[in-house]
Amino acid sequence: MLQLHNFSKSYRGRAVLRIDSFAFSPGTSWIQGANGSGKSTLLRAIAGVTPFEGDILLAGQLSVKKQAVAYRRLVNFAEAEPLFPEFLTGRELIHLFRAAKNGPPHQEDFYLEGLHMTSYVHEPVGTYSSGMLKKLSLVLAFLGQPTCIVLDEPLTTLDAAAIPVLCSWMVRQQAQQGTSFLLSSHQAFAAGSLPAMQQLLIEHATLHYPE
Amino acid sequence: MKNPLTRVLLKVVARGFYQEHTGWLISLFLVVFVNFFWTRVPSQNHLTEAQILENGFRLVLLSVSEPIGVAALLGVCFVYSLKSWNYVAGRLKSVDVQFLAYSSNALPWRQQVTSWSVVQGVILLPVVVLCLYAMVIGVIFHHWLVPLLLPVYLLLLTVTGAAYYTRLLNDTVVKPDKRAGLTWARNWPKPVFSLFLYEIIATKRVTYFLTKGASAASIALLLLAFSDSRTDVRLAGMIALCCAVGHFILIFQASEFELFYLPFARNLPYGRGQAYGQQVLLYGVLLLPELVWLLAAGGFRTGLTAAGLLLSVTLLLRTLLYWTGQHMTSYLRIVVGLFLFLLLANLFALTGLLALGSALAAGLLLYRYR
Numbered sequence: 001m002l003q004l005h006n007f008s009k010s011y012r013g014r015a016v017l018r019i020d021s022f023a024f025s026p027g028t029s030w031i032q033g034a035n036g037s038g039k040s041t042l043l044r045a046i047a048g049v050t051p052f053e054g055d056i057l058l059a060g061q062l063s064v065k066k067q068a069v070a071y072r073r074l075v076n077f078a079e080a081e082p083l084f085p086e087f088l089t090g091r092e093l094i095h096l097f098r099a100a101k102n103g104p105p106h107q108e109d110f111y112l113e114g115l116h117m118t119s120y121v122h123e124p125v126g127t128y129s130s131g132m133l134k135k136l137s138l139v140l141a142f143l144g145q146p147t148c149i150v151l152d153e154p155l156t157t158l159d160a161a162a163i164p165v166l167c168s169w170m171v172r173q174q175a176q177q178g179t180s181f182l183l184s185s186h187q188a189f190a191a192g193s194l195p196a197m198q199q200l201l202i203e204h205a206t207l208h209y210p211e
Numbered sequence: 212m213k214n215p216l217t218r219v220l221l222k223v224v225a226r227g228f229y230q231e232h233t234g235w236l237i238s239l240f241l242v243v244f245v246n247f248f249w250t251r252v253p254s255q256n257h258l259t260e261a262q263i264l265e266n267g268f269r270l271v272l273l274s275v276s277e278p279i280g281v282a283a284l285l286g287v288c289f290v291y292s293l294k295s296w297n298y299v300a301g302r303l304k305s306v307d308v309q310f311l312a313y314s315s316n317a318l319p320w321r322q323q324v325t326s327w328s329v330v331q332g333v334i335l336l337p338v339v340v341l342c343l344y345a346m347v348i349g350v351i352f353h354h355w356l357v358p359l360l361l362p363v364y365l366l367l368l369t370v371t372g373a374a375y376y377t378r379l380l381n382d383t384v385v386k387p388d389k390r391a392g393l394t395w396a397r398n399w400p401k402p403v404f405s406l407f408l409y410e411i412i413a414t415k416r417v418t419y420f421l422t423k424g425a426s427a428a429s430i431a432l433l434l435l436a437f438s439d440s441r442t443d444v445r446l447a448g449m450i451a452l453c454c455a456v457g458h459f460i461l462i463f464q465a466s467e468f469e470l471f472y473l474p475f476a477r478n479l480p481y482g483r484g485q486a487y488g489q490q491v492l493l494y495g496v497l498l499l500p501e502l503v504w505l506l507a508a509g510g511f512r513t514g515l516t517a518a519g520l521l522l523s524v525t526l527l528l529r530t531l532l533y534w535t536g537q538h539m540t541s542y543l544r545i546v547v548g549l550f551l552f553l554l555l556a557n558l559f560a561l562t563g564l565l566a567l568g569s570a571l572a573a574g575l576l577l578y579r580y581r
Contacts, residue, residue: 047477049477085406085473088401096403100479
């Protein structure tokens with residue numbers, strides 16, 4: 001699904017991640033690692049949000065650098081702690097993302113109802129709580145027809161009722177469109193809530209399968 | 212300084228103020244302060260020493276003796292304070308200083324105001340120096356009233372600022388946040404390029420008006436200084452360069468806004484051409500008053516060249532931040548260096564070439580970043 005080639009990321013000359021070659025299998029991959037190990041950095045690079053050395057390919061064809069537009073149309077992202085301009089409403093952000101990601105009209109309705117967001121989605125995001133912002137960022141990540149959805153700490157600040165809803169969306173998306181998921185999370189998912197999940201570990205500044 | 216709140220506030224607020232406004236302060240120093248301290252008057256060989264002194268101190272004496280001078284001095288102090296109030300109010304909404312809203316306001320009100328007064332005093336240091344100088348020179352030349360009233364005025368500005376900040380931190384649960392407002396624009400279209408323009412309307416109005424004021428002042432001063440060559444493309448180019456560089460704080464803030472609030476935009480499937488187009492649109496709207504003035508006042512060909520230079524240099528200043536990152540000091544050095552280089556090249560009537568070169572350089576920097 002996604003392949004990393006000669007990937008490296010440095011901050012002020014200090015290498016924080018170095019992955020010579022790695023291929024993510026289709027399905028759901030759960031990236032684990034200690035605080036500061038580089039999970040978010042890797043996910044942000046895969047989402048095309050942060051610069052890095054090397055290349056990332058989707059389905060062996062689309063490079064995040066060379067075919068950036070096509071790549072970004074198929075790889076969606078939700079940040080760990082999302083922030084949006086406070087004067088924008090949730091609805092305006094949804095319209096922006098849906099148009100950019102080429103989603104069908106009213107695609108968001110299913111997700112907004114699922115997380116009970118219809119009552120406040122027309123309000124400016126400056127009035128949202130962190131949990132409401134998180135839900136909005138998750139809805140945005142499902143818009144369009146993504147091949148891969150990257151979710152950084154998707155469970156943080158979510159209320160207990162929202163977690164099974166998110167898991168059901170992931171199962172549905174995977175079954176209907178074959179979408180793969182890349183997650184980082186410190187919290188464990190409830191047993192059986194998601195189909196087989198491949199666990200990955202970031203340690204010693206690189207990504208590998210746990211022993 | 213031993214007060215822990217004062218120490219923290221100095222670090223997170225006062226230091227940030229000086230870091231963000233270094234450019235403004237240098238401009239203010241070069242344009243206002245230097246002349247205020249000593250006004251250079253050429254060919255004074257025939258004057259006595261007392262007359263030379265009086266000429267040199269003309270501006271500062273005006274500021275403590277004549278109503279218009281006093282109003283100008285008080286006005287500079289007030290506008291400076293207003294800018295600082297606006298900055299601190301914005302800073303207190305930043306994510307990294309939210310701890311102040313659940314720590315500092317547990318102290319007695321008086322202690323909070325005292326700490327904030329120290330911080331506001333440090334922020335006001337440049338105008339305090341200006342006023343102290345005016346007081347000393349005023350007293351030496353036997354003007355008593357204004358020099359005696361100036362400390363009271365400065366104290367008033369300091370305490371007002373301190374009380375305002377204290378109220379902001381203490382009223383967090385009383386007053387609903389108005390920032391999320393812009394209710395009148397709720398149904399307006401908000402394409403990605405326009406988001407920073409809305410941010411200006413919501414939170415950066417003072418910076419915007421000060422920038423536009425500086426732009427207008429630089430146009431007026433250059434026209435006054437070169438009144439006999441108004442149709443010269445080099446003068447139009449010089450005006451364009453001054454206006455572009457005058458916008459560098461807004462450009463810096465636009466970059467900050469993009470980094471902080473719009474990281475998601477980098478995940479949207481926009482090509483490099485589209486990203487460049489968005490920047491052209493943003494700065495085209497931001498610079499609209501100056502662009503219209505250049506096109507209307509300079510004649511079509513000259514105006515078009517100067518307008519092109521203004522837009523392309525502004526784009527270059529923006530894209531330079533992709534390369535330097537959000538580091539005001541190093542950015543400022545590059546801006547000043549670039550400004551001097553462009554100013555010199557413009558004197559050789561290379562205005563059109565500079566416009567083209569800047570647009571290409573901006574495109575190249577954006578291309579490398581994306």
